[in-house]
Amino acid sequence: MAESxxxxxxxxxxxxxxxxxxxxxxxxxxASWQAPLWQALSEAxxxxxxxxxxxxxxxxxxxxxxxxxxxxGRFAVAVPLAETMLAGWLLAQAxxxxxxxxxxxxxxxxxxRISVDADGAxxxxxxxxPFAKSAKHFAVLAHGKNGVSIALVDASKARTxxxxxxxxxxxxxxxxxxxxxxxxxxxxxxxxxxNLMLMGGVARSLQIAGALESMLDISVRYSNERVAFEKKIxxxxxxxxxxxRLAGESAAALAAATSAADAIANAGSFDDEVxxxxxAAKIRCAEAAEKGGGIAHQVHGAIGFTIEHIxxxxxxxxxxxxxxxxxxxxxxxxxxxxxxxxxxxxLWPLVASR
Amino acid sequence: MTAAxxxxxxxxPEKCEQLRKEVRAFLAEEIAAGTFDPHKxxxxxTDVPEFSRKVGAKGWLGMTWPKKYGGQERSFLERYVVTExxxxxxxxTRRFFVADRQSGPVLLKYAPEHIKMDILPRICRGEIxxxxxxxxxxxxxxxxxxxxxxxxxxxxxxxxxTKIWTSSAHIADYMIAIFRTSxxxxxxxxxxxxxxxxxxxxxxxxxxxxxxxxxxxxxxxxVFTDFFVPDDHVLxxxxxxxxxxxxxxxxxxxxxxxFLETYYVLTELVRAVGPNPDTRSAEGIGRLVAQLHTMRRMxxxxxxxxxxxxxxxxxxxxxKDIGTVWEQQLPHRVRDLAxxxxxxxxxxxxxxxxxxxxxxxxxxxxxxxxxxEVLRGIIARGLGLR
Numbered sequence: 001m002a003e004s005x006x007x008x009x010x011x012x013x014x015x016x017x018x019x020x021x022x023x024x025x026x027x028x029x030x031a032s033w034q035a036p037l038w039q040a041l042s043e044a045x046x047x048x049x050x051x052x053x054x055x056x057x058x059x060x061x062x063x064x065x066x067x068x069x070x071x072x073g074r075f076a077v078a079v080p081l082a083e084t085m086l087a088g089w090l091l092a093q094a095x096x097x098x099x100x101x102x103x104x105x106x107x108x109x110x111x112x113r114i115s116v117d118a119d120g121a122x123x124x125x126x127x128x129x130p131f132a133k134s135a136k137h138f139a140v141l142a143h144g145k146n147g148v149s150i151a152l153v154d155a156s157k158a159r160t161x162x163x164x165x166x167x168x169x170x171x172x173x174x175x176x177x178x179x180x181x182x183x184x185x186x187x188x189x190x191x192x193x194x195n196l197m198l199m200g201g202v203a204r205s206l207q208i209a210g211a212l213e214s215m216l217d218i219s220v221r222y223s224n225e226r227v228a229f230e231k232k233i234x235x236x237x238x239x240x241x242x243x244x245r246l247a248g249e250s251a252a253a254l255a256a257a258t259s260a261a262d263a264i265a266n267a268g269s270f271d272d273e274v275x276x277x278x279x280a281a282k283i284r285c286a287e288a289a290e291k292g293g294g295i296a297h298q299v300h301g302a303i304g305f306t307i308e309h310i311x312x313x314x315x316x317x318x319x320x321x322x323x324x325x326x327x328x329x330x331x332x333x334x335x336x337x338x339x340x341x342x343x344x345x346x347l348w349p350l351v352a353s354r
Numbered sequence: 355m356t357a358a359x360x361x362x363x364x365x366x367p368e369k370c371e372q373l374r375k376e377v378r379a380f381l382a383e384e385i386a387a388g389t390f391d392p393h394k395x396x397x398x399x400t401d402v403p404e405f406s407r408k409v410g411a412k413g414w415l416g417m418t419w420p421k422k423y424g425g426q427e428r429s430f431l432e433r434y435v436v437t438e439x440x441x442x443x444x445x446x447t448r449r450f451f452v453a454d455r456q457s458g459p460v461l462l463k464y465a466p467e468h469i470k471m472d473i474l475p476r477i478c479r480g481e482i483x484x485x486x487x488x489x490x491x492x493x494x495x496x497x498x499x500x501x502x503x504x505x506x507x508x509x510x511x512x513x514x515x516t517k518i519w520t521s522s523a524h525i526a527d528y529m530i531a532i533f534r535t536s537x538x539x540x541x542x543x544x545x546x547x548x549x550x551x552x553x554x555x556x557x558x559x560x561x562x563x564x565x566x567x568x569x570x571x572x573x574x575x576x577v578f579t580d581f582f583v584p585d586d587h588v589l590x591x592x593x594x595x596x597x598x599x600x601x602x603x604x605x606x607x608x609x610x611x612x613f614l615e616t617y618y619v620l621t622e623l624v625r626a627v628g629p630n631p632d633t634r635s636a637e638g639i640g641r642l643v644a645q646l647h648t649m650r651r652m653x654x655x656x657x658x659x660x661x662x663x664x665x666x667x668x669x670x671x672x673x674k675d676i677g678t679v680w681e682q683q684l685p686h687r688v689r690d691l692a693x694x695x696x697x698x699x700x701x702x703x704x705x706x707x708x709x710x711x712x713x714x715x716x717x718x719x720x721x722x723x724x725x726x727e728v729l730r731g732i733i734a735r736g737l738g739l740r
């Protein structure tokens with residue numbers, strides 16, 4: 001997806017290369033790289049890619065934003081870029097302007113629900129919210145008597161309990177107890193919690209695919225350098241076949257994620273075909289994170305298990321991303337139900353719809 | 355990046371969807387007329403000549419070939435749609451499939467004009483069947499160890515030796531085979547093999563059927579004894595078959611037939627669990643469909659690259675590796691999930707019969723047309739490891 005003619009991706013890759021080099025930031029125990037990186041991304045307008053200019057964003061296309069997320073995955077970027085993009089996208093659906101600074105979305109799991117009462121106050125508890133701790137604002141999708149609402153909430157009004165995911169990034173529990181939002185508006189038709197989860201799931205799929213591309217890259221490179229039994233380990237057939245499988249997992253993840261992104265970017269609505277694309281991407285990418293990441297570690301041996309080595313920045317984050325916006329188990333059950341509801345003879349027409 | 359593997363999201367153009375409707379309508383008519391039963395992948399009568407001729411009459415054979423040879427000059431994406439719809443319907447494609455996918459394109463590239471004019475239109479009309487003569491008793495994956503000799507004689511070559519595992523040789527009108535015309539050289543062990551067009555059903559060729567673990571007799575041993583092949587049946591460079599083999603692989607390895615061979619058991623499973631599956635069945639089906647969808651998108655993407663004139667050999671090998679491993683596991687996963695299907699499910703017997711056959715079919719899927727090990731070697735080479 002890294003098209004050289006994509007100016008958004010080019011800009012992002014240059015910033016990542018300058019300010020988020022994996023080895024450099026891995027050596028930096030105080031995370032002093034985070035603020036300059038966020039500042040550079042913000043100055044380039046990237047966190048608000050999906051927000052139209054009249055709502056405070058840079059108005060990039062869905063397709064360009066998705067390509068940007070894939071690039072962010074290739075650098076295993078650990079700032080709330082995807083989260084702020086999703087938050088901006090959600091707010092823009094209700095024509096709510098995005099403020100400056102880090103944001104994240106609530107809920108971040110299909111199981112959690114936020115309700116809105118008659119006064120417009122928000123109540124609910126959301127687990128596993130990525131980067132809630134560093135967010136200045138939350139973009140919230142809430143359910144009330146009049147249907148679905150979208151709200152902008154000042155993060156300081158919520159209670160946030162810190163947590164870390166398996167990749168050492170913030171994954172927090174946010175509790176809203178009759179919180180008055182900064183702004184709240186009715187969601188337009190076609191924007192609901194399921195579709196927010198599908199968007200989030202595709203974002204995570206692209207990030208996982210990017211991380212796998214990098215894992216393949218550094219694993220191939222390492223196998224061509226590391227000598228054992230008097231030859232490069234890349235010359236052992238067992239190692240070659242493992243790396244071929246990693247290439248397959250990486251390719252499958254990339255194909256599934258970019259196909260889903262393309263489907264959303266070109267679809268008028270979240271119909272069954274888009275649902276299949278997005279759910280399948282999350283399922284397939286999560287499976288690839290496990291299988292592919294496992295091979296990358298196997299190729300690296302003990303060195304890849306050390307905190308000094310950059311491999312874990314990709315492998316653990318890819319595993320962590322599986323959990324956000326619905327795990328692969330969740331989506332598999334939902335996709336299975338959809339397929340069963342449509343019936344056996346409608347399975348192939350669904351699969352062959354594009 | 356070390357490996358710039360690309361699987362761009364190709365969307366099938368509108369004309370493909372129109373074509374898909376035509377193919378589905380045609381297949382529905384043929385099923386209604388009793389030409390074949392879509393629920394019976396293990397049909398005994400796999401050779402259905404009149405079906406081949408009807409498909410040919412529709413213009414769906416040699417679709418991408420030049421019109422002067424009987425083709426339609428349509429795109430690979432259109433051919434893709436026809437192929438996948440036939441496969442999903444369990445249509446009897448055996449008689450024309452190899453010729454359409456593989457043998458025709460080889461002839462187009464390497465055969466002399468008068469042979470192209472003679473044979474290609476007959477493939478397009480669905481009249482003739484091809485076999486591929488690659489493996490020998492002591493040469494399978496190691497293709498370049500082939501020993502069957504082609505000895506130069508007046509006006510042609512005399513063939514002596516044995517090909518084996520040759521699918522459809524018992525019904526084939528022609529075979530495209532590689533024979534040894536020179537010994538390998540020290541510098542290049544792949545040197546010395548030549549590709550030939552062989553007219554079957556002639557004295558000097560003996561076809562002996564070989565039973566398979568499925569109970570079928572699809573493949574054969576083919577014995578050549580002083581069999582004469584004329585000079586103009588040499589395809590391409592004498593001693594240089596190794597240069598010609600690789601570019602075909604992308605066509606052979608990335609098509610829908612590389613992940614749909616056992617697809618029918620998934621359809622029947624969905625039918626058996628009904629509209630309200632339990633969580634276990636739903637998750638199992640969801641995961642299988644996610645895999646299926648991903649492979650199809652990869653496979654369509656490779657078809658798009660072929661259409662664009664690229665040679666995505668590594669990408670095609672990845673599709674076949676992942677696709678065949680999946681279609682091999684599919685009947686076993688479906689069996690797991692079917693374990694709790696109600697005794698009263700109306701299609702229970704069909705599902706069980708299909709599973710019985712699919713489970714017996716499964717072992718061959720990662721062997722035929724390039725083993726998993728060979729594919730992973732090709733992928734590893736593409737990654738710069740060899």
